[in-house]
Amino acid sequence: MTHRQTPDPAPGPAPTAGLSALLVLADGRFPAxxxxxxxxxxxxxxxxxxxxxxxxxxxxxxxxATSGATAAAFAAAACGRPADPSGAALRELDAELDARTPSPALRAASRRLGRQLLRAVGAVRPxxxxxxxxAALPEGPHQxxxxxxAARVLGLGPHAAATAALHEAASGPATAAVRLLGLDPFAAHGVLVRLGPQLDALARDAAASASAAAARLAALGAPMLDISAQTHAAWEVRLFAS
Known part of the structure; x- marks a missing residue:
């Protein structure tokens, strides 16, 4: 019997980090x-x-539905922009998001988280x-x-970037609720599961707008969050930074 040797597959692009990278980025234990x-x-x-x-x-x-959807739109857009050594497109996105964040406390928190995210991602995937x-945003990009x-360099696309942004927007407060309210962790995560269809729909909308001009991206705000963030920043004793 003659055996035919199967040819090696043609070389293709290097495998991406895919879902594993998304889960790492969205995990609250990620050191960002x-x-x-x-x-x-x-x-x-x-x-x-x-x-x-x-x-x-x-x-x-x-x-x-408000600040989370805006964050998702900008994450998707930053992921979908063509690579540019000057960083001009990223500076434009960052400036537009800055204009959509009225609270100085929230702007500072977002940039702090952005700096920490870059440091953490750079350690695992330079x-x-x-x-x-x-270099484009030495004060730190908005998160x-x-x-x-970060999603792009980990091999992910705009939809995954938006999904991660929305997951972070929901899972952070849900995790904090366990400490702040003594809430049963199962109850808190049950809330996250019920939010799934809404998060999926918002991620699709954000990904669909990824190629839009920066000025036309989502500008959905939550005034009560802005006001309470300023009050919270003035507390002498608090469990969380924001």
Whole structure:
């Protein structure tokens, strides 16, 4: 019997990090500082607006539909922009997101998280595009812009970047609720599961807008989050940085 040798497959692009990278980016244990932020939940709990799992779900649905959707749009856009050694497109995105963040406290928190994200991603996947972003925005990029670039260098596309941004917007406060409310962790994560269809729809919308001009990206705000962030920043004692 004659055996025919199967030819080696034609060389193709290097495999991407795919879903594994997405899960690492969105994991609260990733050393990018997200675990130290409640996403506005600490102030909402102190004001009596969030008291139980039902309130948490309402809070999260509002958060992801406003500031979360905006963050997802900018993460998707940053991921989808062509590589540019000058960093001009990323600076434009960052400036537009800055204009959509009225609270100085939230702007500072976002840039702090962006710097920490770049440092963490650079440690696990050094890449010239991370250096371009750091040089273009030496004060630190806004977190969604950093997340979009990080997703791209990890082999992900705009939809995955948007998904990660939305997951972070929801999972951060949900995790904080366990400490702030003594909430059952199963109840908190049950809320996240119920948010799944909404997060999926928002991620699709964000990915669809990834190629739009920066000025035309989502500009959905949450004034109460902005106001409470300023109040929270002035507290002498708090569990979370924001």
């Amino acid at each position: 500082g997200g675990h130290a932020h409640s996403g506005g939940l600490e102030a909402a709990v102190a004001a009596g607006r969030v008291r139980d799992a039902a309130d948490l779900e309402s809070f999260l649905r509002g958060r992801v 890449h010239p595009e991370l250096d371009v972003l750091a 969604p812009v950093g997340l979009g670039v």
